[in-house]
Amino acid sequence: MRRITIGELDTIMRACAVGAEGTPGIEQAPDRPFGDLGYDSLALLETCSRIERDFDVVFSEDGLGGITTARELVELVNWLLQLKEERAA
Template identity: 45%
Template structure:
């Protein structure tokens, strides 16, 4: 069974890496509105990759605008990784 990556996982990783307060229903808020820039997003992707054993291409997060988008990208990579493994 493939482990799923959820909003709780993302919240924890964002707080550990970039800090900030994430409260309420923020899944569809833009990262910009939440105060996270592209560098924070790259760092978050790097942390996720290390923790979950994933490698993301440089362009993996280009179209990611919201936490929900990022969770979907990570879960797609997890499924792909499990299918190869």
Template identity: 40%
Template sequence: MTETTGTTGEIRLTMEELVAILTECAGDLELPDTPEEIPDCSFEKLGCDSLALLETAARLQSRHGVSVQDDVLAELGSPRALLEHIQGMEGAQRVTV
């Protein structure tokens, strides 16, 4: 489960949680042979089209209070880049749900 701390606004989201959200939004992901490769695979290679990325952004906002613009999400290009972006956000960038 994602945690947000009350004092610093730190957002903690694991790669497993992020991949689960991507799977929910894209359906069956086209996973690489080894799980270690998933974070660096492009969204396109994983089978996430633009609609899946829009849904991912919406779920991150509704479930975790994290607002990632759709165009930024597409530019990030991979689960690792997205997770690093989220982890680098400050509390002011979170939305209240």
């Protein structure tokens, strides 16, 4: 089963965020809120769009409302991937 890692999320977020060069890596702080790491809502929205496209998952607006950290986002994506795999079996 394909899964996303904190490292992959870090790479995606840096590619999606304007001016991310000076932000700390989320690998070192996966439980800190995105805002504390310098990522705004636009960066998160772009990141989620790319994850939907690259991992073939769909986020509900309700599901993303409570996501504030990289670890939470990784867990959500991996849960969606697991559901998708179970439905395909």
